[in-house]
Amino acid sequence: METASLASPLCTSPAANYGNYHPLKSSMLKSPKRHKKLTSRCNIGSTFCIRNGFSRKTMAVSAAQSEKELVITKKKETGERRIVVTGLGAVTPLGDDAHLFHTSLLEGVTGISDIQGFDCSEFPTRIAAEIKSLSTDGWISPKIAKKADKYLIYALVAGKKALVDAGITEQVSGELDKSRCGVIIGSAMGGLRVLNDGFEAIKVSYKKMSPFYIPYSLTNMASAVLAMDLGWTGPSYSISTACASSNYSILNAASHMIKGDTDIMLCGGIAGLIACNALSQRNSDPTKAARPWDADRDGFVMGEGAGVLLLEELEHAKKRGTNIYAEILGGSLTCDAYHITAPHPEGVGMVSCMKKALAQAGVAREDVNYINAHAPSTRLGDLREYQSVIRCFGKNPELRMNSTKSLIGHLLGASGAAEAVATIKAIQTGWIHPNLNLENPDKHVDAKGLVGPMKERLHIKVAMSNSFGFGGHNSSILFAPFKGN
Template sequence: MASLVIGSCMLKCGEKEDFFKSNCNWAGAPRVFFKSKSKNNGVSTSRFSFSNSSLFVDNGSGSTKLISSAQTGEVMAIASQPVMEVAVKKKPPTMERRVVVTGMGVTTPIGHDPHEFYENLLQGVSGISEIEAFDCSQYPTRIAGEIKSFSTDGWIVPKLSKRMDKFMLYMLTAGKKALSDGGISEDMMNELDKRRCGVLIGSAMGGMKVFHDAIEALRISYRKMNPFCVPFATTNMGSAMLAMDLGWMGPNYSISTACATSNFCILNAANHIIRGEADLMLCGGSDAAIIPIGLGGFVACRALSQQNTDPARASRPWDSNRDGFVMGEGAGVLLLEELEHAKQRGATIYAEFLGGSFTCDAYHMTEPHPKGTGVILCVEKALAQSGVSKEDVNYINAHATSTPAGDLKEYQALVHCFGQNPELRVNSTKSMIGHLLGAAGAVEAVATIQAIRTGWVHPNINLETPDEGVDTNLLVGPKKERLDIKISRIILVHLTDTRNIWKDP
């Protein structure tokens, strides 16, 4: 059957957010499906949000206007009124270029390579603990999915590693590990047409620590500031530094769309290959926001769990005692490759990209739509675009951040889309690593691909008293479970909706 990963930062920020509900009705993201190279034909999906530099604007009279940017060629359709009903036509088969996953790299609180990371997930190991990076004794939240041990040795030049923000260090390390996992040796690197190799790795928060340190230095004098503080604070600099290090001259930029960041990057990277603009793309996301201003910001909007006495049990998706999400940090990177290019060099193929879709909740900045219309529309469009039936999906790695509003609405939308399928199993990786923000989609994509490859799905930890209306028969229990996955979906749900689909080549 299949699997799904869903992501979102559904924050409940209080009555002050009513202004946004009435004046800023927008939201949405892409979806991604993966399908394994096993005889069971696994597939998975991911979800992202939309960033653009060119716009088609509906002026209300039925006509549209194209607004372009000189920097990029991306476009986005903007309607004056939400479209509630959209007829979705199944995409006819075409002979377009096929995209596969040939390498993976991660930096997470419970492992720094895909095997170690997934083995810890299967064992139910929690990476959430008390924050050690700074004194947070005065904060109501003092826990996070913090990376305690991390080394750039062998991956990044020491001089650079001392200057870069951690989000860049995580990104570059995971990116190079994805190359190594994909079998791109130094000799093979020299044989690549680097004009057709690109990097598209994003970040939701960017270089917050570098920027924060620069502000503190400025209190003394501008002469004390890190001369690289401005470029190293931007979200695209990690992608740029990796491309410069590798000499890759193809598409290079980043997308920053909160929790949907890395999923957007994956979808756009795949599209570059499909359109013939690249043969190889490193893509994903990275974030390192566990610093005073990052923690304080989420505390201020009342989004975080305050269950400090037992950190490992604080992230509890679908449990009635959940009280907010837990911050995490890290990076996830996929190596995407054109199928024939991968075959020619004898690469190991983990999954194949099939298609994707973009939709928008058009409702609220942080709250999920009461009826889940944006999620439902995006799932249905992604299934149609990929030619995948909902009956084929039997595993969903949900976004499920452990927020009171988000988890239940997400669950209800999934039941609407897939019904009460007795073979369907649902879990949440965030129960063990917390919410990695812009890296969430890519890290959970790696978890989903590993589930397809191994035939094991990881447990839901801390699910002790399920929400009323949540059928525990659909949820993976407290121990890992054996599951033959045919179709797998990864969905990241936030302000925007995106789905991508992958299959067995």
């Protein structure tokens, strides 16, 4: 969804406080000293310390300050543990296999259609990217499949498929040190269906309420049940930062591994279909509804699903002799502290997030030649992100940008994980998917930097995947081809 950009000092991510660590260490700011109550949205600065390796540097940031003035010293710790992606799992409107999902993206197949899951004939929006069929046979016990909310089912299936994709068979699983294996699956809202069922049941009688009413509605339950199923006793929790939940989960998982807490982690995000404002009402032509950066866009399209990555510490993966899809070079999380939904007109928060990601990873902006954008297909969200990319990267003719949401809609807490799968598959295959419905580019956008209606061949040097959420939660992750040195 759209986010607000920085109008006041950057704040520490709420997810970064788990266990007193920083996602990918130097990407996060230390908590600022208590400052005066904001009396306006602009012209208020504050001082922070950036922990960069074992050193600290002080930086003053003002909302009125130009993004070009935001300077962050690059530094990469020597001997830092490297994190690689070895497994991909996905449950999406285009199928429940990560590799077929990417194939469908390349072919320009859309997962958006008329809603079939419930009667929405009286609603102004009657289209979405639904998961119309999903077999749980062999993945989830019948008991859980019958009682669990959809968000939990999606997480279990996607998580186990990521394990299989990484070659974690039952035998291999038995050889893992499970105290060093963890799960972080983000969700924007948790189990809304079971929550609603509980509300309806109690209207009749408290005796009608399911004993699973509370447990299966909790956001953390997907991580918990998956960890129980696997017997993994390392860190297990959920992060809920709206549409940025997946990226926050991935970066927090990587942080645990860099610190040495774990060697292997399942991470990603999930989403079930819900109602929301700011939706497209192009009911007569669902396949044309999601149209990021197009002048005729009228809102985003809701979707449902899950994406899960299996991350491993490099030496752990090498010892297993498993396939490596890509390496996580770094990332950043920032807080806008501006507005609950609206993006800041200057996009400072988005710019600072991308710049911090580059600085934390020690990557020059010229080396990034692919961005899988958040681009929700809303006028403010698309434009602010595009402008922020230009401010961060300049007009680099080699930089290509697309939006996975143009094909599968907005998966809320799962969007970042599904887009991470698309990004990693692009690195592996050398193909990036098209931007669907970009027929009349917004006048403020230079379409030359955007992928067109057909897939494109691209040798990716470094890819950035962006997710920005309501509440001003910004996140950027850098992936790159794994180099065996």
